[in-house]
Amino acid sequence: xxxxxxxxxxxxxxxxxxxxxxxxxxxxxxxxxxxxxxxxxxxxxxxxxxxxxxxxxxxxxxxxxxxxxxxxxxxxxxxxxxxxxxxxxxxxxxxxxxxxxxxxxxxxxxxxxxxxxxxxxxxxxxxxxxxxxxxxxxxxxxxxxxxxxxxxxxxxxxxxxxxxxxxxxxxxxxxxxxxxxxxxxxxxxxxxxxxxxxxxxxxxxxxxxxxx
Amino acid sequence: xxxxxxxxxxxxxxxxxxxxxxxxxxxxxxxxxxxxxxxxxxxxxxxxxxxxxxxxxxxxxxxxxxxxxxxxxxxxxxxxxxxxxxxxxxxxxxxxxxxxxxxxxxxxxxxxxxxxxxxxxxxxxxxxxxxxxxxxxxxxxxxxxxxxxxxxxxxxxxxxxxxxxxxxxxxxxxxxxxxxxxxxxxxxxxxxxxxxxxxxxxxxxxxxxxxxxxxxxxxxxxxxxxxxxxxxxxxxxxxxxxxxxxxxxxxxxxxxxxxxxxxxxxxxxxxxxxxxxxxxxxxxxxxxxxxxxxxxxxxxxxxxxxxxxxxxxxxxxxxxxxxxxxxxxxxxxxxxxxxxxxxxxxxxxxxxxxxxxxxxxxxxxxxxxxxxxxxxxxxxxxxxxxxxxxxxxxxxxxxxxxxxxxxxxxxxxxxxxxxxxxxxxxxxxxxxxxxxxxxxxxxxxxxxxxxxxxxxxxxxxxxxxxxxxxxxxxxxxxxxxxxxxxxxxxxxxxxxxxxxxxxxxxxxxxxxxx
Numbered sequence: 001x002x003x004x005x006x007x008x009x010x011x012x013x014x015x016x017x018x019x020x021x022x023x024x025x026x027x028x029x030x031x032x033x034x035x036x037x038x039x040x041x042x043x044x045x046x047x048x049x050x051x052x053x054x055x056x057x058x059x060x061x062x063x064x065x066x067x068x069x070x071x072x073x074x075x076x077x078x079x080x081x082x083x084x085x086x087x088x089x090x091x092x093x094x095x096x097x098x099x100x101x102x103x104x105x106x107x108x109x110x111x112x113x114x115x116x117x118x119x120x121x122x123x124x125x126x127x128x129x130x131x132x133x134x135x136x137x138x139x140x141x142x143x144x145x146x147x148x149x150x151x152x153x154x155x156x157x158x159x160x161x162x163x164x165x166x167x168x169x170x171x172x173x174x175x176x177x178x179x180x181x182x183x184x185x186x187x188x189x190x191x192x193x194x195x196x197x198x199x200x201x202x203x204x205x206x207x208x209x210x211x212x
Numbered sequence: 213x214x215x216x217x218x219x220x221x222x223x224x225x226x227x228x229x230x231x232x233x234x235x236x237x238x239x240x241x242x243x244x245x246x247x248x249x250x251x252x253x254x255x256x257x258x259x260x261x262x263x264x265x266x267x268x269x270x271x272x273x274x275x276x277x278x279x280x281x282x283x284x285x286x287x288x289x290x291x292x293x294x295x296x297x298x299x300x301x302x303x304x305x306x307x308x309x310x311x312x313x314x315x316x317x318x319x320x321x322x323x324x325x326x327x328x329x330x331x332x333x334x335x336x337x338x339x340x341x342x343x344x345x346x347x348x349x350x351x352x353x354x355x356x357x358x359x360x361x362x363x364x365x366x367x368x369x370x371x372x373x374x375x376x377x378x379x380x381x382x383x384x385x386x387x388x389x390x391x392x393x394x395x396x397x398x399x400x401x402x403x404x405x406x407x408x409x410x411x412x413x414x415x416x417x418x419x420x421x422x423x424x425x426x427x428x429x430x431x432x433x434x435x436x437x438x439x440x441x442x443x444x445x446x447x448x449x450x451x452x453x454x455x456x457x458x459x460x461x462x463x464x465x466x467x468x469x470x471x472x473x474x475x476x477x478x479x480x481x482x483x484x485x486x487x488x489x490x491x492x493x494x495x496x497x498x499x500x501x502x503x504x505x506x507x508x509x510x511x512x513x514x515x516x517x518x519x520x521x522x523x524x525x526x527x528x529x530x531x532x533x534x535x536x537x538x539x540x541x542x543x544x545x546x547x548x549x550x551x552x553x554x555x556x557x558x559x560x561x562x563x564x565x566x567x568x569x570x571x572x573x574x575x576x577x578x579x580x581x582x583x584x585x586x587x588x589x590x591x592x593x594x595x596x597x598x599x600x601x602x603x604x605x606x607x608x609x610x611x612x613x614x615x616x617x618x619x620x621x622x623x624x625x626x627x628x629x630x631x632x633x634x635x636x637x638x639x640x641x642x643x644x645x646x647x648x649x650x651x652x653x654x655x656x657x658x659x660x661x662x663x664x665x666x667x668x669x670x671x672x673x674x675x676x677x678x679x680x681x682x683x684x685x686x687x688x689x690x691x692x693x694x695x696x697x698x699x700x701x702x703x704x705x706x707x708x709x710x711x712x713x714x715x716x717x718x719x720x721x722x723x724x725x726x
Binding site for chain 2: 178181182185188189191192193195196198199200202203204206207
């Protein structure tokens with residue numbers, strides 16, 4: 001349409017008018033470039049997102065860390081509400097088993113609120129530096145944005161300690177049963193050693209008597 | 213002290229002292245005379261390894277030592293490079309060392325079955341075999357126990373397994389350690405007790421022989437252990453009583469060791485390991501391989517030391533019958549295990565049964581069926597094959613096939629995929645285990661260590677239980693065999709048996725030896 005109008009303008013106008021119209025067209029073009037292109041030329045498929053990550057100790061529990069991700073959208077229709085954010089921990093101690101690259105362990109997943117903020121609480125399992133990553137993906141699994149931060153944990157806890165101990169079979173077996181089995185073993189050892197010692201003592205005694 | 217007080221003290225004395233006093237009285241009544249006639253031929257044959265060192269002994273010892281050293285070197289390499297260097301990976305988390313552990317501890321049962329069971333049933337034909345059987349058990353058990361070290365990987369922390377503050381009573385490995393160490397103690401006592409009279413005989417022989425460092429050390433050691441033996445009735449009664457008790461104890465101990473060993477598998481939740489039949493299967497398998505190893509060892513030492521006169525074709529045939537009975541039982545138990553698992557239709561079980569019988573593990577499985585199931589039956593079934601050569605060959609193949617069977621027990625369930633449908637072989641991702649030179653060298657070293665340790669052991673102790681054999685001969689009234697053709701089959705051996713007149717008690721008393 002724009003080209004047709006331009007052709008009609010070329011046919012109808014000349015001189016000063018053409019220069020004026022050209023200037024107007026240029027101004028409109030420049031303005032259009034700053035307006036959301038989705039309106040002017042149809043919907044765009046991918047919006048641009050950015051994410052930032054912050055890790056802070058939970059004041060009431062020093063063994064816990066709150067991971068807060070702030071998702072922002074750059075683009076005319078970017079919507080940051082209800083987006084899924086995955087939080088990962090880079091387990092550097094296992095890097096040797098993964099070709100020198102620290103594997104990312106999923107520590108939690110949260111959805112963003114109306115202001116684009118997603119939060120999870122994480123309990124470090126070792127003291128020292130924790131390399132944390134937040135990541136958002138689209139529906140196809142493509143990574144839209146990632147952010148990383150480092151947190152130094154002053155204290156750590158083994159999250160399954162209590163649970164595992166209560167499920168230990170010797171807990172179910174009972175100390176008494178274990179004690180009885182060990183007692184049977186001790187009796188067997190005493191009988192075996194006792195047999196050998198007894199035989200030797202009797203041999204010694206009988207041989208001495210015979211010698212006399 | 214009044215007479216009454218003395219009597220009171222006497223009555224509170226232990227029964228052991230009372231018994232020993234009665235035995236002392238008996239021994240005095242017999243005037244210390246050894247009631248069993250000495251047999252020079254037996255003594256000469258039994259002392260042969262102690263007194264003679266042939267060129268072949270040095271050749272065999274050096275060759276076997278080289279293999280053992282190569283195995284130690286391989287283990288050091290594994291310590292440096294980790295379990296991955298032995299072919300282990302995320303899926304094949306158990307493989308050859310677990311199979312070796314089961315196989316090597318299993319073969320110790322030969323000592324228990326040949327010596328203890330036959331001793332309790334008073335089977336006199338056992339006598340020439342007992343020392344070799346007990347020695348086999350004695351040297352094989354520590355070798356088997358050592359496989360836990362490369363199997364667990366982190367060897368520097370192995371002590372934590374057995375150190376009381378670290379005990380984990382829920383772990384089958386810990387109970388396995390308890391069971392095996394108790395069995396080891398029983399095996400040592402069982403080896404030591406019948407040795408006492410023989411050490412006295414050895415001491416006498418060494419006193420008559422050349423005086424060198426070896427004989428001086430031996431004499432010193434033997435005089436501590438065997439010097440009190442006078443061969444009286446009282447001492448014999450004491451010895452027989454103690455041996456009877458240990459024989460009774462060692463059989464359930466042997467059963468417990470291997471059933472506890474199977475708990476490492478059967479107390480897990482993995483299909484193929486979670487089997488209630490495993491304790492029985494493991495015990496029978498251990499007895500089976502134990503008898504096979506005794507046959508092989510007896511044949512090797514018989515050949516090496518020229519003991520054909522004492523360890524005859526008859527012994528091999530009788531052991532062969534025991535071997536076949538145990539082999540048939542093992543085959544049946546394997547069939548039962550596979551039938552129940554395959555019939556259950558659960559994906560995990562049906563999968564490994566299919567893969568073992570018809571799938572990726574069919575070659576080792578059918579090698580086991582033929583080698584350890586059909587072959588021994590065939591050898592004993594046909595008269596032409598029922599001889600020493602046939603039975604020893606079958607035993608060697610049984611040992612090999614049963615080792616392969618232990619691999620078949622360990623590896624397929626470990627490598628079975630747990631995520632994708634394992635029935636669909638095209639899509640399932642089965643793990644793999646490939647041997648590397650490290651576990652092969654370690655396994656060969658352990659295998660070589662058995663004859664090596666036995667060769668060394670028999671440089672210090674008589675290879676035949678002299679006192680026992682003389683006693684048996686006296687009790688049997690001198691039942692002897694014409695051993696001109698000992699390698700003939702069982703029936704032809706029987707035809708050549710001749711009977712010599714039984715000795716009277718007076719004749720027995722006249723044979724003073726000590």
